[in-house]
Amino acid sequence: MKNFKILSISALLIAGAMSFSSCKKEAMPEPTPEPRTATFTYAFNTGQVGAGTAYDGMHPSTLTATLKVTEIDANKSRIDVTLNNAVAGQTYMVHAHDAADPATTPNGTPYNETPNTNVLTLALNATGSSVMGMQEANRSFDNIVNSYNAFFVVHDPMQAISTTDLTTYLVVGVFARN
Secondary structure, three states: OHHHHHHHHHHHHHHHHHHHHHOOOOOOOOOOOOOOEEEEEEOOOOOOOOOOOOOOOOOOOOOEEEEEEEEEEOOEEEEEEEEEOOOOOOEEEEEEEEEOOHHHOOOOOOEOOOOOOOOOEEEEEOOOOEEEEEEEEOOOHHHHHHHOOEEEEEEOOOOOOOOOOHHHEEEEEEOOOO
16 A cells, blocks of 8 residues: 555656646747837027028017927838927928929929928917827838938918928928937
């Protein structure tokens, strides 16, 4: 009987050891990497892009803009725009204008006068002194922050929109660059 108990205990120990060795450790999911982001700030248009381009109008010159690019996936990004010191009740048109050879544009501008709707075209309605908006762009994060050749423009909501008169632009600068 004693040998039977020893054999039974041995059998249980062996069976237990075999069941442990046959259990597979559950694979831990790979951590999701944080999306890459880049933030760019833009000052009021005081003529930074060239002589004769400074804003000329009634809008307060305290307006500033922030553009944040966030990676969505390999082919898309999210563009967030924040305007500070906006005039409540006004609608701000905010665009990306692709750079171009002035010899090829209708009015000799160094950009396509039609905004690039695949990157950024927003109408931001200011209900207070800050206004925000976002758009998904059909471009990769790397393309936007490293090689996309365009201008970031905020139009004066208190004047007729002009895509050729830079003195009506509250903000103008190279898109996603500091």
